[in-house]
Amino acid sequence: MTDALYRLLAWLSPAYPIGGFSYSHGIETAVEEGFVINRVSLVAWIQTVLGDGTGRVDGALFAAAWRAADARNWPAFDAVAERAAAWRGTSEIALESRQQGGSFLSITRTAWPQPDEWMALLATSLLAIGAQLLLTFSLRWVDAMTVGVISQLAVIVSMFLGAQFLQETITPMAALGAALTIGGVVGVVYVTSLAKRVVAAEEVAPEA
Numbered sequence: 068m069t070d071a072l073y074r075l076l077a078w079l080s081p082a083y084p085i086g087g088f089s090y091s092h093g094i095e096t097a098v099e100e101g102f103v104i105n106r107v108s109l110v111a112w113i114q115t116v117l118g119d120g121t122g123r124v125d126g127a128l129f130a131a132a133w134r135a136a137d138a139r140n141w142p143a144f145d146a147v148a149e150r151a152a153a154w155r156g157t158s159e160i161a162l163e164s165r166q167q168g169g170s171f172l173s174i175t176r177t178a179w180p181q182p183d184e185w186m187a188l189l190a191t192s193l194l195a196i197g198a199q200l201l202l203t204f205s206l207r208w209v210d211a212m213t214v215g216v217i218s219q220l221a222v223i224v225s226m227f228l229g230a231q232f233l234q235e236t237i238t239p240m241a242a243l244g245a246a247l248t249i250g251g252v253v254g255v256v257y258v259t260s261l262a263k264r265v266v267a268a269e270e271v272a273p274e275a
Contacts, residue, residue: 074179078171085170090163092116124154169235219248 097103135144155161229235
């Protein structure tokens with residue numbers, strides 16, 4: 068088999084980690100209501116989903132998106148994406164589509180990076196090395212405790228970069244944690260600066 072076929076099989080595998088196991092198109096409710104009670108009714112349920120439900124809709128949208136992408140007709144591609152968003156009938160389906168789509172994009176980009184993404188990774192590595200060197204160099208003027216506390220902001224910066232470029236969702240709990248971290252950093256820096264002022268004043272005017 069060709070590499071392209073292996074890649075396609077990986078994308079379509081149930082083991083591809085996009086969180087598909089979390090969604091079932093309401094089959095639990097169908098079981099509770101007695102619509103799915105045995106193998107025959109289960110097959111009928113799945114056939115209906117694939118032939119007349121979201122499977123058919125997703126298939127039509129995928130075909131239209133493929134034709135637009137193959138022709139490099141990006142306005143048409145955007146129109147397909149807008150139609151797909153409009154056909155998400157419930158908030159649950161919208162969440163399923165957004166979460167699985169974001170996971171698929173993130174994992175696929177990581178596993179099969181494009182040439183421009185390799186350059187981005189290289190640039191990120193060089194920037195990280197430069198930032199670490201500058202951080203170490205800054206210890207000549209700032210005490211290690213302050214630098215260590217400020218470095219905690221790296222997590223917050225990473226969180227917002229992920230939201231901006233990887234479409235990751237910032238949850239209310241994450242936002243609260245970011246606010247607490249920022250507050251802690253500001254508090255430590257403020258207290259440290261006060262302590263330095265006291266030391267400087269004592270050095271200028273020592274007690275008799």
